[in-house]
Amino acid sequence: xxxxxxxxxxxxxxxxxxxxxxxxxxxxxxxxxxxxxxxxxxxxxxxxxxxxxxxxxxxxxxxxxxxxxxxxxxxxxxxxxxxxxxxxxxxxxxxxxxxxxxxxxxxxxxxxxxxxxxxxxxxxxxxxxxxxxxxxxxxxxxxxxxxxxxxxxxxxxxxxxxxxxxxxxxxxxxxxxxxxxxxxxxxxxxxxxxxxxxxxxxxxxxxxxxxxxxxxxxxxxxxxxxxxxxxxxxxxxxxxxxxxxxxxxxxxxx
Numbered sequence: 001x002x003x004x005x006x007x008x009x010x011x012x013x014x015x016x017x018x019x020x021x022x023x024x025x026x027x028x029x030x031x032x033x034x035x036x037x038x039x040x041x042x043x044x045x046x047x048x049x050x051x052x053x054x055x056x057x058x059x060x061x062x063x064x065x066x067x068x069x070x071x072x073x074x075x076x077x078x079x080x081x082x083x084x085x086x087x088x089x090x091x092x093x094x095x096x097x098x099x100x101x102x103x104x105x106x107x108x109x110x111x112x113x114x115x116x117x118x119x120x121x122x123x124x125x126x127x128x129x130x131x132x133x134x135x136x137x138x139x140x141x142x143x144x145x146x147x148x149x150x151x152x153x154x155x156x157x158x159x160x161x162x163x164x165x166x167x168x169x170x171x172x173x174x175x176x177x178x179x180x181x182x183x184x185x186x187x188x189x190x191x192x193x194x195x196x197x198x199x200x201x202x203x204x205x206x207x208x209x210x211x212x213x214x215x216x217x218x219x220x221x222x223x224x225x226x227x228x229x230x231x232x233x234x235x236x237x238x239x240x241x242x243x244x245x246x247x248x249x250x251x252x253x254x
Contacts, residue, residue, distance in 0.1 A: 004187060004241035005206045011237075012160075012213030020163045026061035034064055034074070038162055042123035043076055043115055049154040050111050050145055055099045063104065066090075066097045076121035079112045107145035114143055127164050133171040149175050149196075156212045169210035174203045179222025180215060186226060186244035 025035045025048065034044045044064040051063040068074050070090040071082065084105075091097050091105035098104035119125040126139045133155060140151035153175040158164040166172075174180055176196040184190055189202045203211040225236045233245045 001188070001241075004238065007238065007241065008214040008217060009207050011217040012207075012210070012215075015216055016160055016213065020161070023157075023161050026058050026065070028058075028062055028065065031062045031065040034068070035061060038124070041074055042126075043112075043121075044074055045157075046115065046123045046126065046140075046143075046154070047108055047111050049140070049150050049157075050107050050143055051098065051104060052150060052153065053145065054103075060098070063097050063108070067108070076112055076115050080116045082109070084109065103145075110144040118142075127158055127166070130165045130167050132167045133169050136166060137171050148173070148200075149177070152212060152215075156215055160213075160216055169213070170208065172210060172212040173200050174212045174215040174218070176200065177219070178228075179226075180218045182228065183218045183222045183226045186231075186242055187238060188243035 022032065022036045025032050034041050035048055038045050047067075048061050048064050051060040053060070064074065067090065071079065071086075073079065087105040087109040088102055091101035091108075115121055115123055127136050136155045136158065137151045140146050140154045141148070146154075152173040155166075155172045156175065159166060159169060159172060176199050181194075181199060184199055184202065185192055185194065189206070190198050194202075200211070203214075207213055221236065221238065225232045231244075233239050233242070236242065236245070239245045
């Protein structure tokens, strides 16, 4: 397990040290252009994080593009002038922007209001000045609809993808989703059916300085290699350490 931990942390550090590059959030050029531009549209990233619930991530990240198309703006001051009925309308018509459009209308409306009231409409104030990681996570948690998963995801993307410096990384956890859960279970970090909390603490125990450093590596392996059915164990970079591979009697590709 110690060798596995070293490999995972090493992969995480490699990703962290890579130069900033555009990420494929929605796999849609127009949506991704907005989400990657946190200098001009930091609010799009924050609201996009809030939209990541109860559905597929690619669709959730497209929500901000749909809002801009339907409202004609992503300016926080202008969006705060929209009524509750306005938000419900654009969330529903002409097609729902989310599987729960009314719920998402409320989450986004209150998110915009918080950005206006607490950050003077400038979302970069959530992370500017290299604050402690706990501060950034706490600020995400203060948004309506944001739980630990969304808060950790937001902080982790800021650090790993956008290279935003923080004072420390102690409270940037993994974001437990189906991909991360599957890989951590098969690698033997946690037993089948483990709680989200157990996965989070297993990651904290593995690398307390930055528990979420290998979140992206785990997610990518789960998405592309360690699939739910017919996993590609022969091409997995962690196969030699994997309890699932060994139990199945499979041989990793050398």
